[in-house]
Amino acid sequence: MSQKYPDVKAESAAFDAEVKAIEKWWQSDRQKHIKRPYTAKSIAALRNIGFKTDYPSSVQGRKLWKILNEHNANGTYELTFGTTEPLIAKEMAKYMQTVYVSGALCGHSQAAWPGEDHADYPADTVPSVVKRIFNSQLFQDQRQTQLRMRFSEEDRRDLECIDYMLPIVADADMGFGTLTGCMKLARSFVESGVAMVHIDDLAMGLKKFANGEGRTIVPTSEYLQRLTTVRMTFDIMGYYLPPCMMLEDKEQFINSVVDPRDHPYVLGATKVVPSFLQALATGRESGRDYLAVKKEWKASAGLMTFDDAVKSQADSEDQYKSYEAEVKGKIIALQDRRAIARKITGKDIMFDWELPRLPRGQYMWQWCTQAVIDRAVLAAPLGDVTWSRQDKPNKKDMEDFHSGVRKVFPNRLFAFGYTGAYDFVKAGYTEQEVETFPADIAKQGVVWQVQPIWATQGLSLHAKQFAEMFKKEGIAGYMRNVAKPAIEGMATDKYGKPTSRGGYLADAFFDVVDGDEITEVA
Structure with missing residues (x-):
């Protein structure tokens, strides 16, 4: 042995x-x-x-870290978009510093069975897309290097010299379940060549889009465990860049109240009413709409947080202030909050967070900026970049969140994702403010900004427009509207040959195997 x-x-x-x-x-x-x-x-x-094992991911991670910190020092930003297509990533290298791979986009375009943004595709889907893009980056870099070495220094001044090795930022979604599942996902990402991943605080399988329920988050403790698992895996592998964390905005539910740090934001009924589940059952029997039943029940239940319940049921403002002084800024579980309220008010405050629970067990949650800040501050020491998802670009929320985190971590780096449905005008922004929005939030430390699912709008729109043109104009339209401008915009060597063709590299392999030197073109 x-x-x-x-x-x-x-x-x-x-x-x-x-x-x-x-x-x-x-x-x-x-x-x-x-x-x-x-x-x-x-x-x-x-x-x-x-x-x-030395992973290419470490090289790319250090490169991304340098890019982000240079932007932070200069008050500037990187603005990029998401793709799953290596040929698109190739063109991005001419203008962007990074490439993004979205889980939602992979679910639409790469999974055997497409779906919405539910992270219900196989766990290796996004790492496999990252690997394919990373390999194509290596290919483009290799192709360019051997081609340039065939020309003199004088001629090379006029040839493209593009950095194709853009750091890839990828979506780790919710970590794919168990601790070991999250660990294997992190390992797969490092082996794929990724530079950074982000992992969010959503509950697996409880993301809703069309029925008015929205998103469900996990307890703070579970989210920190996810981040710690990724960090541990990276440390084991000797990988250099910790994860980026994504904290969900405007979430409506939480799937467990096990962590007392979440208790101040859990909603409960303050009136004696039938449970929400009972109300739903009664509503179904009478054929009533789910959202109508939900809205009516919430109003009848006097839904609020426990602290608000104390405020509403206290005999005086001084009583509530005395209660607030004992709980504010401290981690105090609901049971202990009840005891403090009873001591000060002499009452058992009516508050039941079991009555509002949903059919799948979630508790109702009171979103507020402070709740997101609380999580971000707790999670920050495990990673380098904080990303708070915001479906609407609310001015006050943006300012309060980023300034709130930076009060604790003054030099914190942030990411921001633009959805395709932002209505800046309805959010109160002027046209000029929309123009300067990326630069303005960069001053708050938002150094990495992304439109994550460009392909679902941009690429789809271009394909639709092309299909319509091709149907009407045929191959003549193709030559006129696609081939001609593509050829005219293509980089060429001094002999007019396109430099981006992979044939150059294939020929170089033949030459070297035959013993021929890669030399300057005569």
């Missing part, structure tokens, strides 16, 4: 050296702001000691 170590002392020495190397790495300028809830010894014990 082959022995890995000659004796246990050699094994201990190798382990101790690994621990010291990890501790030194964690104290570097790049890593020291990350707060890990585990030790270097634990990570060393989970590593393949003596078999180090």
Whole structure:
């Protein structure tokens, strides 16, 4: 049997050296702001000691980190969009610094069975798309290098010299379930060549779009476990860039009240009424609409948070202020809040968060900017970039969120995603403010900005317009409207040959195998 170590002392020495190397790495300028809830010894014990793998993701992660911090220092930003298509990523390299791969877009275009943004596609879907784009980046870089080396320095000044190796940011959705599932997903991303992933705080399988229910988040503790799992996996692999976190905006439900940090925002009934489930059953029997029943029930139940219930049932403003002084800014579970309220008001405050529960068990949730800030502050030490999803560009929410997090972490980096349905005018923005919006939020630290699912609008629109033209004008229209401008805009060498053709690289392989040198063109 082959022995890995000659004796246990050699094994201990190798382990101790690994621990010291990890501790030194964690104290570097790049890593020291990350707060890990585990030790270097634990990570060393989970590593393949003596078999180090250098992942391209680390190179791309460091490159992205440099890009983002330069933008932060300069008050500028990177604005990019999402794609699943390598040929589109190739063209993006001429104008963008990064590429984004959206889970929603992959679900629409890459899954065997397409679907909406439910993360119900196989867990390896997005990593496989990242890998394909990353491989195409390597190909384009390789093709360009060997081509340029065939020309003199003087001629190369007029040739394209594009950095095709754009860092890829990818969507890890909800981590795909279990702790080990999340760990395997993170590993797949690192092996794919990704530069950064983001992972959100939504509950698996409870994302609604069309029935008025919206999104459901997980408890704070579960979200922190997801982030810690990704961070742990990256540390085990020696990967350099921690995850970006996405915190959902305007969520309506939470699937568990296990974490007292969430209790201030859970809604409960303050009146004695039948449960929401009973109201739904009665409504169905009479053929009433779900949303109408829900709206009526919420009004009849006096739905509010426990703190608001105390305020509404206290005998005086002073009573509530006394209660507020004991709970504000502290982690206090509902049971203890009840006791404090009883001591101060002399009443058992009517509040029942079980009555509003939904058919799938979720509790109703009171969204507010402070709730998102609370989570962002707790999650920040595990990653580098914070992303709060906002379906509508509310001015006050934007300012309050980013300034609120930066009060705790003054140099925090942020990401922001633009949906395709933003109505800036309805949100109170002038046309000039829309023009300067990306630059304005960059001043708040929003250094990475993305339109995540451009293909569902932009690419679809272009395809529709082309199909209509092609139907009417045929191949003559194609030559006139597509081929001619494409050829005219194509980079060529001094002999008029397109430089982007992969045939150059294939021919180079033949030449080298035959013993011919890749030399300057005569």
